Amino acid sequence: MKPVILSKRIVPRMTVQPFGTSTARLVISSFHAVVKSRKKLFQEEDELHPGVFILVLDSTSASSGTRTIVKTGQVLRQFYDATTFYYHNKVGLNSRPNAFAMFSGARISELDERHFPGKSKSEYPNSCKKGLKRNETVTYDFVDQNYASIIAEDWVGTFNWPNCKGYGEPPTDHHGGAMILRTTSNRIPKDKEIFNNHFYMGECQEPYHKVMDYAGKFLHEYHGISKFAMIWLTLTSHDSASGLYRTDAMALPKYLRSNKQLILNLKQNSRRHTSQFDFYATLYDIARYARKDNFQKWDEHDFREEFGAVRGGIRAKSMLRPILYDRTCEEMEIPDEYCICERIWHKVDIYGDDAMRAAQILIEDINNSLKQRNVSEICETL
Numbered sequence: 001m002k003p004v005i006l007s008k009r010i011v012p013r014m015t016v017q018p019f020g021t022s023t024a025r026l027v028i029s030s031f032h033a034v035v036k037s038r039k040k041l042f043q044e045e046d047e048l049h050p051g052v053f054i055l056v057l058d059s060t061s062a063s064s065g066t067r068t069i070v071k072t073g074q075v076l077r078q079f080y081d082a083t084t085f086y087y088h089n090k091v092g093l094n095s096r097p098n099a100f101a102m103f104s105g106a107r108i109s110e111l112d113e114r115h116f117p118g119k120s121k122s123e124y125p126n127s128c129k130k131g132l133k134r135n136e137t138v139t140y141d142f143v144d145q146n147y148a149s150i151i152a153e154d155w156v157g158t159f160n161w162p163n164c165k166g167y168g169e170p171p172t173d174h175h176g177g178a179m180i181l182r183t184t185s186n187r188i189p190k191d192k193e194i195f196n197n198h199f200y201m202g203e204c205q206e207p208y209h210k211v212m213d214y215a216g217k218f219l220h221e222y223h224g225i226s227k228f229a230m231i232w233l234t235l236t237s238h239d240s241a242s243g244l245y246r247t248d249a250m251a252l253p254k255y256l257r258s259n260k261q262l263i264l265n266l267k268q269n270s271r272r273h274t275s276q277f278d279f280y281a282t283l284y285d286i287a288r289y290a291r292k293d294n295f296q297k298w299d300e301h302d303f304r305e306e307f308g309a310v311r312g313g314i315r316a317k318s319m320l321r322p323i324l325y326d327r328t329c330e331e332m333e334i335p336d337e338y339c340i341c342e343r344i345w346h347k348v349d350i351y352g353d354d355a356m357r358a359a360q361i362l363i364e365d366i367n368n369s370l371k372q373r374n375v376s377e378i379c380e381t382l
Contacts, residue, residue: 009195012078013248015123021226026230042148042225043146043226045224046226048294050253050295051227051253052147052229052286053229053231055231056231058095058238059236059238079364079370082249082250082251085250085269085272085274086271087272088341089273090338091338092338095161096158098276099158100127100159101279102279103138103139104133104136104280105277105281106337107122107333108122108127108309109122109283109335110122115330128164128165130161131164131165132167133213137171138283138287139228139230140171141284141287142287143173147229148218148225149174150173150215150231151170151172151176151230151377152176153209153232154232154236155238157177172228174218176214189302205274208231211233214231220307220351232380252266259295262298265319265320268322272338273332274317277332278323281319284307286320298322303316303317303318304340315327315333366380367381
């Protein structure tokens with residue numbers, strides 16, 4: 001379990017060549033990973049420091065993943081005994097609020113005060129300007145333990161869109177930021193076009209090819225070292241209904257697949273209602289808590305002591321430990337528009353007191369809304 005010295009580092013390198021007559025311009029002829037000498041202490045991979053590899057395919061659904069990435073599903077199940085979580089719930093509109101829930105355990109979106117009284121305000125209202133909090137971001141829990149680490153994305157950083165601070169400085173040993181800026185920045189449109197023509201089309205590849213190649217070199221060079229890898233692919237499926245879709249799955253290290261308690265927890269939780277907040281608790285469990293019992297005991301645990309009353313408690317449960325019941329979207333602080341749970345409907349008398357009272361509240365709300373928008377003079381009062 002002692003740290004080992006690895007004197008290799010993967011860095012992006014661009015090879016350029018001049019062209020043109022009157023001015024010297026540069027064309028990118030290749031962009032590849034090379035090994036550069038650097039001394040740093042890294043943690044040797046062992047049973048107390050398992051590697052973590054996270055692959056996220058953006059803008060997807062579990063049902064689509066079941067249909068479209070059949071071979072991937074087969075590989076995960078056959079070779080890694082992966083467990084699919086069938087009722088995993090997103091917590092916000094796009095990548096950024098979900099990423100905050102996954103890696104920081106924080107809810108940055110506001111909720112409807114009528115459905116979530118006293119909890120409607122964002123837990124981190126200035127998240128775009130201030131960026132991630134180091135002491136609340138699970139990425140650093142692995143980095144601080146000398147894991148070799150990488151973050152690679154094929155578009156603007158998940159925490160950075162739109163024009164937000166995110167991590168600030170890259171938190172990991174390797175980061176794909178340079179490649180992303182070259183292909184997404186609009187500062188010099190001509191250079192962006194040249195880069196795309198030679199870097200992607202010129203090599204008959206798409207962005208995800210480059211990202212996965214970069215990640216593959218990372219995994220190869222750090223063989224035997226504890227690794228934390230987060231690969232987030234957006235372009236493949238973000239704007240295409242026929243793009244690649246994923247299904248949420250989890251695979252354990254081989255030496256843990258014989259732990260009957262852990263396997264039972266995973267199988268039972270795979271049919272529970274879970275969310276990105278649980279994903280955060282699971283990562284923290286791997287990084288900090290489970291090691292206390294040598295990754296052998298997987299009893300239920302309340303993370304209020306570690307996360308506090310707001311970020312811990314009912315909404316954040318490790319998916320490696322028993323989740324005793326299906327929590328409601330209200331308990332998990334998931335807005336109605338993203339809730340995957342079926343609503344229970346009851347027949348009521350449309351002329352009864354409850355129905356009439358609800359109708360009156362709705363009418364008053366519409367009239368007040370028209371008044372606030374200064375259009376009540378041109379709209380009939382209900």
